[in-house]
Amino acid sequence: MxxxxxxxxxFQAQIEGRSQIHRLDPGVAxxxxxxxxxxxxWQDGCDAKNMPKFSPNCQTKDYNFTWRMVTxxxxxxxxxxxxxxxxxxxxxxSSMKGAFARCCTLEQxxxxxxxxxxxxxxxxxxxxxxxxxxxNDDWLDDSxxxxxxxxxxxxxxxxxxxxxxxxxxxxxxxKLTFGISSLKPLSEDxxxxxxxxxxxxxxxxxxxRVSAGYGxxxxxxxxxxxxxxLQGTGLASKRIDGVAEFRPNGFKAALRGHTKxxxxxxxxxxxxxxFTNQLWGxxxxxxxxxxxxxxxxxxAPNLELAMHRSGQYEMPIYDTGEAVLNILLLNQKLSDxxxxxxxxxxxxxxxxxxxxxxxxxKFSMLMGGFGKSWRRIDHSIFFPDYLQANQNPAIGCxxxxxxxxxxxxxxPVDRLADITAFLNGLQTKVAGFPLxxxxxxGNPQNTLQEAWCEDNVQVWGRIAEDKNDSLAxxxxxxxxxxxxxIKRSPLTGSMGQIGRIWHRMYPRYQKQGEELKxxxxxxxxxxxxxxxxxxxxxxxxxxxxxxxxxxxxxFTHLW
Amino acid sequence: xxxxxxxxxxxxxxxxxxxxxxxxxxxxxxxMRMATAYGLERFWGEHLRLQRDSRDKADFWKKTWTTxxxxxxxxGINVPNDAVNPDNTAAVKTMTDxxxxxxxxxxxxxxxxLTELCDSMVWWTQRYRKSRNxxxxxxxxx
Numbered sequence: 001m002x003x004x005x006x007x008x009x010x011f012q013a014q015i016e017g018r019s020q021i022h023r024l025d026p027g028v029a030x031x032x033x034x035x036x037x038x039x040x041x042w043q044d045g046c047d048a049k050n051m052p053k054f055s056p057n058c059q060t061k062d063y064n065f066t067w068r069m070v071t072x073x074x075x076x077x078x079x080x081x082x083x084x085x086x087x088x089x090x091x092x093x094s095s096m097k098g099a100f101a102r103c104c105t106l107e108q109x110x111x112x113x114x115x116x117x118x119x120x121x122x123x124x125x126x127x128x129x130x131x132x133x134x135x136n137d138d139w140l141d142d143s144x145x146x147x148x149x150x151x152x153x154x155x156x157x158x159x160x161x162x163x164x165x166x167x168x169x170x171x172x173x174x175k176l177t178f179g180i181s182s183l184k185p186l187s188e189d190x191x192x193x194x195x196x197x198x199x200x201x202x203x204x205x206x207x208x209r210v211s212a213g214y215g216x217x218x219x220x221x222x223x224x225x226x227x228x229x230l231q232g233t234g235l236a237s238k239r240i241d242g243v244a245e246f247r248p249n250g251f252k253a254a255l256r257g258h259t260k261x262x263x264x265x266x267x268x269x270x271x272x273x274x275f276t277n278q279l280w281g282x283x284x285x286x287x288x289x290x291x292x293x294x295x296x297x298x299x300a301p302n303l304e305l306a307m308h309r310s311g312q313y314e315m316p317i318y319d320t321g322e323a324v325l326n327i328l329l330l331n332q333k334l335s336d337x338x339x340x341x342x343x344x345x346x347x348x349x350x351x352x353x354x355x356x357x358x359x360x361x362k363f364s365m366l367m368g369g370f371g372k373s374w375r376r377i378d379h380s381i382f383f384p385d386y387l388q389a390n391q392n393p394a395i396g397c398x399x400x401x402x403x404x405x406x407x408x409x410x411x412p413v414d415r416l417a418d419i420t421a422f423l424n425g426l427q428t429k430v431a432g433f434p435l436x437x438x439x440x441x442g443n444p445q446n447t448l449q450e451a452w453c454e455d456n457v458q459v460w461g462r463i464a465e466d467k468n469d470s471l472a473x474x475x476x477x478x479x480x481x482x483x484x485x486i487k488r489s490p491l492t493g494s495m496g497q498i499g500r501i502w503h504r505m506y507p508r509y510q511k512q513g514e515e516l517k518x519x520x521x522x523x524x525x526x527x528x529x530x531x532x533x534x535x536x537x538x539x540x541x542x543x544x545x546x547x548x549x550x551x552x553x554x555f556t557h558l559w
Numbered sequence: 560x561x562x563x564x565x566x567x568x569x570x571x572x573x574x575x576x577x578x579x580x581x582x583x584x585x586x587x588x589x590x591m592r593m594a595t596a597y598g599l600e601r602f603w604g605e606h607l608r609l610q611r612d613s614r615d616k617a618d619f620w621k622k623t624w625t626t627x628x629x630x631x632x633x634x635g636i637n638v639p640n641d642a643v644n645p646d647n648t649a650a651v652k653t654m655t656d657x658x659x660x661x662x663x664x665x666x667x668x669x670x671x672x673l674t675e676l677c678d679s680m681v682w683w684t685q686r687y688r689k690s691r692n693x694x695x696x697x698x699x700x701x
Binding site: 003004007010011012013014015016017018075077 | 593601603604605608645646648651655656660
């Protein structure tokens with residue numbers, strides 16, 4: 001090999017054939033991707049023994065991040081952390097000052113961060129922000145390589161072309177030490193107030209992609225819109241090097257996807273797209289990015305990952321334990337790209353957003369789950385035979401509410417008709433959502449595969465006595481009647497094709513007097529988007545199955 | 560021995576003036592100054608990377624590189640400057656090999672000169688760059 005092949009990737013040209021760390025090369029095995037070499041070269045080159053130290057006149061505090069965090073350096077053609085002193089990953093002081101200033105009152109901002117005073121002169125602030133460094137050298141052993149794969153087009157419309165994966169480098173569950181110093185001696189009380197402001201800033205998330213759960217600590221203060229206690233099991237993601245990782249950005253993907261489905265059921269596609277971007281953020285194209293109002297953060301201190309092995313298959317599975325999903329209100333302003341003018345959220349807007357977010361969470365939990373394979377029930381719970389007897393891969397997920405306030409999000413089911421009532425009410429609430437009304441969109445166009453409108457989706461349900469009483473799960477893996485089967489059809493989906501059925505075992509809660517009681521029973525739900533296009537025999541197959549549901553099975557058509 | 564002026568600052572001045580009319584291209588000079596920290600190859604490769612997004616930016620980097628090579632030549636150091644198509648990986652490798660294999664002392668001098676050139680370019684950028692914020696709002700619709 002020539003000399004130039006031994007040059008560290010950092011010093012190579014950022015072009016094809018040299019250093020291309022943002023690109024996932026499909027022809028190369030996972031851990032041999034250039035991004036791993038790059039990260040390893042960085043970690044090896046870092047001066048691990050000499051941790052950067054803040055000067056003694058600096059106040060410092062440590063904070064743990066619940067998942068990944070990154071502040072983009074803006075270099076190397078890839079999103080990666082800034083590299084600070086001695087090669088240590090670094091959260092820049094300038095970013096820290098910006099995040100801090102956004103959480104100050106005008107008065108505090110002038111005092112601490114500086115600015116133009118009443119006299120029209122520029123005054124310096126008294127504080128100096130020294131940024132944050134990892135507390136110890138653990139991060140040098142972590143995998144920094146992280147994936148971004150936008151798949152909204154794929155999930156909602158089966159559009160395979162919209163699936164692409166790019167690499168970013170981010171810190172995994174880092175513990176960072178932040179430093180602040182002051183030009184003037186300050187009292188103990190004042191320092192306490194300063195750190196409180198900084199904690200407020202951290203509560204909103206710092207760095208990039210905070211709305212998807214990056215850069216979040218455990219507490220969120222005033223940013224919190226909803227706190228949802230959740231526990232889930234299912235299939236975990238694999239990093240490119242094959243290692244398991246539970247990726248909380250799946251929550252945002254699910255909630256955002258459902259938002260779009262629901263909106264497409266009550267307004268035209270363009271309005272639905274715009275409003276989804278207003279709620280969850282969007283890259284916007286020609287008109288620039290839209291800062292979303294909502295974001296998520298997830299904290300699962302007892303998360304466990306394991307391997308499911310059966311025959312030749314080996315796949316990672318998770319159990320989150322009792323965990324907390326926070327829906328955050330990250331932004332206080334409506335975008336002028338959406339509304340034609342930018343304005344602050346009113347108190348009423350905030351209340352309405354809380355109602356809408358609650359409804360979307362209720363819907364997400366009623367109809368499916370979160371993360372990979374969310375359209376299917378967790379086979380290890382509801383169909384263990386399938387996993388034991390055969391050499392089959394693990395499938396599905398199962399989520400339930402836990403912790404405080406769970407009753408806020410539960411759809412109690414005394415009779416199946418309660419679900420019909422919920423879905424009707426949900427559609428009315430979405431259609432009548434005041435901010436959406438302001439946009440005056442048109443009629444639903446029904447072009448999205450999973451648009452949530454009457455002639456595009458059917459919901460079927462039954463009460464299942466216990467976890468062994470799922471009927472439909474067997475229909476996905478065998479015949480549902482005689483020789484008739486939907487197995488491996490476009491209805492159920494297969495590798496490389498999104499199916500048209502969601503299957504859920506929703507824990508059945510019943511009202512007993514004023515209280516909600518968990519019954520141990522389940523509501524078995526099938527959400528079906530019948531094919532309108534495709535081969536005639538596939539359309540016929542779906543029609544046969546729907547007829548079967550109508551006449552022979554004990555499922556009831558709920559919506 | 561007598562003083563030999565290499566007129567690095569004048570070359571920088573002319574480069575900035577030449578690219579002044581091309582929209583936002585001048586901000587690249589700040590990136591050029593940063594890229595010098597990563598050595599000659601990173602700097603040289605940038606004009607190839609940019610060919611896909613912006614012809615003007617690519618031209619700016621290339622012209623700067625060519626100017627740099629000219630200055631070095633006057634000083635008796637030949638810095639490689641092949642015309643390379645970014646799709647031709649073999650040609651890219653040939654060029655990078657050349658960049659990492661000429662005499663190390665000469666390479667150090669070359670990098671120092673490139674850094675000096677970029678410093679000068681940043682200086683002129685700060686003087687010649689057209690303001691984007693003309694009174695009454697953004698001048699070019701951004």
